[in-house]
Amino acid sequence: MATHAGGLTATTAAVRISGLHRSFTDDRPVLSGLDLTIEPGEFVALLGRSGSGKSTLLRALAGLDQDASGTGDIEVPEQVSVVFQDSRLLPWQRVLRNVVIGLNGPNAKARGREALAEVGLAGRERAWPRELSGGEQQRVALARSLVREPQLLLADEPFGALDALTRIKMHGLLRALYERHKPAVLLVTHDVDEAIVLADRVLVLDSGHVRTERRVDLDGPRDPSDPRFAEVRTELLAALGLAGGAEIKKEEEA
Numbered sequence: 677m678a679t680h681a682g683g684l685t686a687t688t689a690a691v692r693i694s695g696l697h698r699s700f701t702d703d704r705p706v707l708s709g710l711d712l713t714i715e716p717g718e719f720v721a722l723l724g725r726s727g728s729g730k731s732t733l734l735r736a737l738a739g740l741d742q743d744a745s746g747t748g749d750i751e752v753p754e755q756v757s758v759v760f761q762d763s764r765l766l767p768w769q770r771v772l773r774n775v776v777i778g779l780n781g782p783n784a785k786a787r788g789r790e791a792l793a794e795v796g797l798a799g800r801e802r803a804w805p806r807e808l809s810g811g812e813q814q815r816v817a818l819a820r821s822l823v824r825e826p827q828l829l830l831a832d833e834p835f836g837a838l839d840a841l842t843r844i845k846m847h848g849l850l851r852a853l854y855e856r857h858k859p860a861v862l863l864v865t866h867d868v869d870e871a872i873v874l875a876d877r878v879l880v881l882d883s884g885h886v887r888t889e890r891r892v893d894l895d896g897p898r899d900p901s902d903p904r905f906a907e908v909r910t911e912l913l914a915a916l917g918l919a920g921g922a923e924i925k926k927e928e929e930a
């Protein structure tokens with residue numbers, strides 16, 4: 677376990693956060709006393725209004741929040757991978773090199789090839805990133821994350837820039853990869869349905885802490901047209917201040 681701040685006793689949880697405060701300016705804290713535990717192998721989605729601090733929390737977990745000041749204890753596993761909305765591939769390196777960069781061990785390339793095959797990109801090892809579509813680039817980013825066998829995968833709007841159809845395909849892929857590798861996952865998303873399709877537990881961040889927590893216990897492939905799915909969606913929309921979807925409609929009309 678790696679501890680970013682303060683001291684905590686050893687834990688079997690993948691993530692343990694207590695009393696996390698983060699701010700960028702003196703007047704308004706972004707995170708104020710946030711507590712969160714994620715179990716090993718648990719898939720958690722994080723929703724919240726724009727500016728509620730979702731990325732700030734994810735960056736704190738990734739140890740990438742040098743811009744922020746704050747206090748609190750964070751415990752994460754040794755092996756953490758992060759995926760962002762943009763693939764962040766090195767344009768001057770071919771696909772396979774992007775996947776294995778920094779990876780140690782004699783069989784790094786073989787592992788990289790295997791990871792590319794897992795995301796459906798076998799045969800594209802020697803392509804340049806610019807030759808791939810946005811969805812394919814995100815597949816490479818997933819391969820690069822998973823080849824490191826992370827105990828924790830942090831994903832910040834990983835499908836946010838993709839079209840609706842590609843997004844749906846990527847949901848299936850991410851869920852399949854998750855089932856195979858079973859890292860703990862924290863997925864930041866704006867998309868309520870994406871959260872319900874993918875996660876075991878959905879959190880809503882509001883006013884600096886986790887306000888709402890909803891376990892998703894729908895069996896089998898999750899179908900957005902299922903009334904039980906709709907029930908969860910309504911609850912989460914209400915937690916986001918969008919009860920019944922009425923305010924969404926209003927926003928669309930405006």
Ligand SMILES: Nc1ncnc2c1ncn2[C@@H]1O[C@H](COP(=O)(O)OP(=O)(O)OP(=O)(O)O)[C@@H](O)[C@H]1O
Pocket residue numbers: 700706724725726727728729730731732733743866
């Ligand atoms: N590097 C920074 N410097 C100054 N303020 C920042 C910085 N990063 C984030 N903030 C501020 O912190 C608040 C939370 O930002 P954050 O990006 O965590 O929100 P978010 O919930 O991820 O938003 P979105 O859904 O729009 O991506 C915002 O008010 C933002 O302006």
